[in-house]
Amino acid sequence: MSERPNTPLLDQVRDPSDLKRLTDAQLRQVADELRAETISAVSETGGHLGAGLGVVELTVALHALWNAPRDRIIWDVSHQTYPHKILTGRRDRIRTIRQKDGLSGFTKRAESPFDAFGAAHSSTSISAALGFAVARDLGGAPEHGIGDAIAVIGDGAMSAGMAFEAMNNAGSLGKRMIVILNDNEMSIAPPVGALSNYLSRLYAGDPFQEFKAAAKGAVSLLPPPFQQGAKRAKEMLKGMTVGGTLFEELGFSYVGPIDGHDFNQLLPVLRTVKARATGPVLIHIVTKKGKGYAPAEKARDGGHATAKFDVVSGEQKKAPSNAPSYTSVFGKELVRLAAEDPRICAVTAAMPDGTGLNLMVERYPSRTFDVGIAEQHGVTFSAGLAAGGLKPFCAMYSTFLQRGYDQVVHDVAIQRLPVRFAIDRAGLVGADGATHAGSFDTAYLSNLPGFVVMAAADEAELMHMVATAAAHDDGPIAFRYPRGEGSGVEMPEKGEVLEIGKGRMIQQGARVAILSFGTRLSEVMTASESLRARGITPTVADVRFAKPLDRALILQLAADHEALITIEEGAVGGFGSHVAQLLSDEGVFDDGLKFRSMVLPDTFIDQASPADMYATAKLNAPDIEAKVLEVLGVAQVSQKKA
Ligand SMILES: Cc1ncc(C[n+]2csc(CCOP(=O)(O)OP(=O)(O)O)c2C)c(N)n1
Ligand SMILES: CC(=O)[C@@H](O)[C@H](O)COP(=O)(O)O
Ligand SMILES: [Mg+2]
Numbered sequence: 205m206s207e208r209p210n211t212p213l214l215d216q217v218r219d220p221s222d223l224k225r226l227t228d229a230q231l232r233q234v235a236d237e238l239r240a241e242t243i244s245a246v247s248e249t250g251g252h253l254g255a256g257l258g259v260v261e262l263t264v265a266l267h268a269l270w271n272a273p274r275d276r277i278i279w280d281v282s283h284q285t286y287p288h289k290i291l292t293g294r295r296d297r298i299r300t301i302r303q304k305d306g307l308s309g310f311t312k313r314a315e316s317p318f319d320a321f322g323a324a325h326s327s328t329s330i331s332a333a334l335g336f337a338v339a340r341d342l343g344g345a346p347e348h349g350i351g352d353a354i355a356v357i358g359d360g361a362m363s364a365g366m367a368f369e370a371m372n373n374a375g376s377l378g379k380r381m382i383v384i385l386n387d388n389e390m391s392i393a394p395p396v397g398a399l400s401n402y403l404s405r406l407y408a409g410d411p412f413q414e415f416k417a418a419a420k421g422a423v424s425l426l427p428p429p430f431q432q433g434a435k436r437a438k439e440m441l442k443g444m445t446v447g448g449t450l451f452e453e454l455g456f457s458y459v460g461p462i463d464g465h466d467f468n469q470l471l472p473v474l475r476t477v478k479a480r481a482t483g484p485v486l487i488h489i490v491t492k493k494g495k496g497y498a499p500a501e502k503a504r505d506g507g508h509a510t511a512k513f514d515v516v517s518g519e520q521k522k523a524p525s526n527a528p529s530y531t532s533v534f535g536k537e538l539v540r541l542a543a544e545d546p547r548i549c550a551v552t553a554a555m556p557d558g559t560g561l562n563l564m565v566e567r568y569p570s571r572t573f574d575v576g577i578a579e580q581h582g583v584t585f586s587a588g589l590a591a592g593g594l595k596p597f598c599a600m601y602s603t604f605l606q607r608g609y610d611q612v613v614h615d616v617a618i619q620r621l622p623v624r625f626a627i628d629r630a631g632l633v634g635a636d637g638a639t640h641a642g643s644f645d646t647a648y649l650s651n652l653p654g655f656v657v658m659a660a661a662d663e664a665e666l667m668h669m670v671a672t673a674a675a676h677d678d679g680p681i682a683f684r685y686p687r688g689e690g691s692g693v694e695m696p697e698k699g700e701v702l703e704i705g706k707g708r709m710i711q712q713g714a715r716v717a718i719l720s721f722g723t724r725l726s727e728v729m730t731a732s733e734s735l736r737a738r739g740i741t742p743t744v745a746d747v748r749f750a751k752p753l754d755r756a757l758i759l760q761l762a763a764d765h766e767a768l769i770t771i772e773e774g775a776v777g778g779f780g781s782h783v784a785q786l787l788s789d790e791g792v793f794d795d796g797l798k799f800r801s802m803v804l805p806d807t808f809i810d811q812a813s814p815a816d817m818y819a820t821a822k823l824n825a826p827d828i829e830a831k832v833l834e835v836l837g838v839a840q841v842s843q844k845k846a
Contacts, residue, residue: 209240219293220267220318232467235264238287239496245298246286247515251309251635254494254507255284258388258464259356262489263287265470266354266384269478275351276320276336280329280361282311283509284386285319292318302635304812310639324639325604326577327364329355330383334370337379352478354382360391360554363399363576368454374484375455382477383456383486386464388493390506391554397576402450406461406488451486460488465495505557527692530685533663534626535560537670537699538597539567547595548674551575553582559599559628579604583611583623590621595674599626602642602684603633609648616680617652623680624673625649630659630684631722631773632804632818637811642684643804646721647777649682650751656681656704657751659722659772659779663690665748671699686723686773688814705752713741716832717761721747721772721779724802724823728771731828742769742832750779753786762787767798767835771828773818775804798835802828 213230214237216222226234239260246253264287266277272292279285289307290298294316300306311319321332333355340350357367362385374381387403389395451458459477462469470489477485493506499518500507511520542548542564549571552561556574564572575582579600586598605612605627616623630642650657656676660666660683669683710725711732720728725746732742743761747754750772762768768787770780780801787793802823809817818824833840 211237223268252283273317280357282323326361330370464489464491527689531560535563579608583608587615601629625682627684638808646774661725667699707747707754713743717743730825771802
C-alpha cells in the first residue's frame with residue numbers, strides 16, 4: 205500500500221456542503237489535496253485516472269457553487285468521476301472502486317443520490333440534462349425539486365451524433381441548462397475529425413476574438429469583475445470567443461474557452477452563468493488529461509486507464525502472461541490478411557488500441573478509419589465500404605456495437621452487405637461491470653436473417669475466424685472474442701478458412717453432450733475432468749457457429765445422447781435459444797431428449813473479476829459439472845464453490 209497523502213482540508217469535507225464555507229484560496233487547496241488523494245487511490249486499485257485528474261478543479265468548483273443532489277450534475281461517460289465520488293461521501297470506499305462489492309467505476313444512481321444519472325457509454329449527458337431541465341419545468345420530483353441541470357461532456361464524447369441530437373433539441377426548447385465542454389484535446393487516443401479541429405481553432409489564440417467579444421456586447425454574460433475591472437476583464441477576454449460559434453448557431457450561449465485548471469477563471473465564469481443564464485449555455489473549458497501527475501500527463505493516452513502503479517515512478521504493476529491477448533491476435537491476423545488483399549480495410553469508433561487496429565493504423569493507415577465515438581456512423585460507413593466493393597472489418601466492443609444496432613439491421617443485414625464485425629470484449633469484462641458487459645451480441649445478431657455469427661473458443665480459433673470472415677463475401681459475418689489473454693494454445697502460422705456452419709468435435713463421450721459456443725470451452729473441459737472421476741464422460745463439441753447452426757452435428761448428438769447442454773457467454777436469445785428452436789422444429793423433444801441451456805442470468809452483474817462474475821452467472825466449471833449431474837439425475841454430494 206502506498207503512503208497516503210496529507211490532506212488536512214479535504215479531511216474536513218464530508219459532503220459538498222462543506223465546500224460552501226471555504227474561500228476561493230481554500231478551494232484551490234482542496235483541489236490539490238483531492239488530486240493527491242485520487243492518484244493515491246487509483247495507484248492501489250487501478251482504473252480510470254487521466255480524465256479525473258483533468259476535472260479536479262471543475263469538480264470542486266461545481267460542488268462548491270451548486271447544490272447537488274438537488275442540482276443535477278451529469279457526467280458524460282463518468283470515467284472522470286473519482287474526484288466527484290471522493291467529494292460526495294464516498295471517500296471511505298474509493299479504494300474499493302471497480303472491485304467486487306466495491307464502488308462502481310462509473311456514476312450509478314443506486315450508489316449515491318449525487319450520481320444524478322448513470323453512464324459509461326459516452327455522449328448521453330446532454331440528453332439526460334435536457335430531460336432533467338424539462339422535468340424541472342413540468343414539476344417533476346415535487347418532493348425535493350430539481351435545480352439546475354449541468355452536463356459535463358468531453359471533447360471526444362462531443363463528437364458523437366447523440367450529443368448533437370441533444371443540442372439541436374435543447375437549442376430549440378430554450379430551457380435553462382448548462383453544458384460544460386471539457387476539452388482536453390484527447391479521447392482515449394488523440395481525437396479525430398472535423399469537430400476536434402474546430403474546437404482547437406476556437407482557442408487558437410486569435411487576438412481578433414478579444415474585439416469580437418467586446419463588440420458583441422458579451423459583457424452581460426461575463427462575471428462582475430469583468431464588468432468592473434477593465435484590466436482583469438481584458439486579460440480574461442483574451443482568447444475568449446462569444447458569438448458566432450457552432451454552438452451559438454444551435455441555440456446555446458457560448459462562453460469560453462477558459463482555463464479549466466485556473467480557479468481565477470473558472471469560479472467567476474461559473475458564478476456568472478449560475479446567476480444569469482436563462483436558456484441553454486455552453487461553457488468551453490480547456491484542460492489537460494492527467495493534469496498534475498507527470499507520468500499520466502506524459503503518457504500517450506493521458507493516463508486514461510491504468511493498472512495499479514507505483515506513485516513515485518509511475519510504473520504499472522501488471523501480472524506477466526505468456527498468452528497473447530485476443531485483441532492482438534485479431535490485429536496481427538488482420539494485418540497479415542490485409543497484406544494479401546488490398547480490399548481489406550478496417551473501421552474503429554475511437555478505440556484503435558482497444559480493438560488492436562493500432563496495428564492496421566501503423567501498417568495501412570489509408571485503409572484504416574477511426575470515425576470517432578460514432579458507432580452508428582461506423583457501421584453504416586462500413587456498409588457503404590462493402591457496397592463499394594471493399595472488405596471492411598468493423599471492429600467494435602460488443603457493448604458499444606449496441607449503439608449501432610439499427611444500422612446493423614437496416615444498413616447491413618437487410619442489404620446482405622459483407623461487413624465483417626470483429627466483436628471484442630464479448631462476455632463479462634470484469635472491472636468495468638454491467639455497462640461494458642458484452643452480453644447481448646449473439647442474441648441480437650443471430651436473430652437477423654442471413655447473418656453468420658461465430659465465437660472463438662481460443663486464440664487459435666480466433667485466427668481461423670478472422671481468415672473466414674475475410675473470405676466470406678456472401679452477406680454479413682461476425683466473430684466474437686473476450687477481453688484479455690488467450691489460454692496459451694499453440695498458434696497456427698496463419699488462420700484457415702472454416703466451413704461456414706460447421707462445428708468441431710472435441711471429445712467423444714456418452715449420455716450427455718455439451719455444445720459450447722465460445723471460450724467457456726476451457727471451463728467445460730475442466731468440468732469434464734472432474735466428472736470423469738464420477739464415471740461420466742460428456743461428449744463435447746465446439747460449435748463455432750451460432751448461425752448458421754451445425755444442424756447435422758446437433759441433431760446427431762441429440763439422437764445419440766439422453767441429454768444436451770448448451771453453454772455460451774451471452775444472454776438468453778442467443779446460441780442456446782437457436783438450438784432449442786431447432787430441436788423443437790425437428791420434434792426432437794418428443795423423443796424425450798433432456799435439454800438445458802446455460803446462459804447469462806436475467807440480471808445485470810456488477811463489477812468483479814471476470815471469474816467472479818462468471819461464478820455469479822453460474823457459468824464456471826463447477827456449475828457446468830452440477831448441471832450435468834442435475835440433468836442426468838445423479839445425486840450431488842456437495843458442490844465445490846466456484
Ligand atoms: C459509446 C461509447 N463508445 C466508446 C466508448 C469508449 N470510451 C470511453 S472514454 C472515451 C474517450 C472519451 O473522450 P472524452 O469525452 O474527450 O473524455 P476524456 O477522457 O478526454 O476526459 C471512449 C472512446 C464509450 N465509453 N462509449
Ligand atoms: C470508459 C471506457 O469506456 C473505456 O475506457 C473502457 O473502460 C475501456 O475498456 P478496456 O480496458 O476493456 O479497453
Ligand atoms: Mg477529451
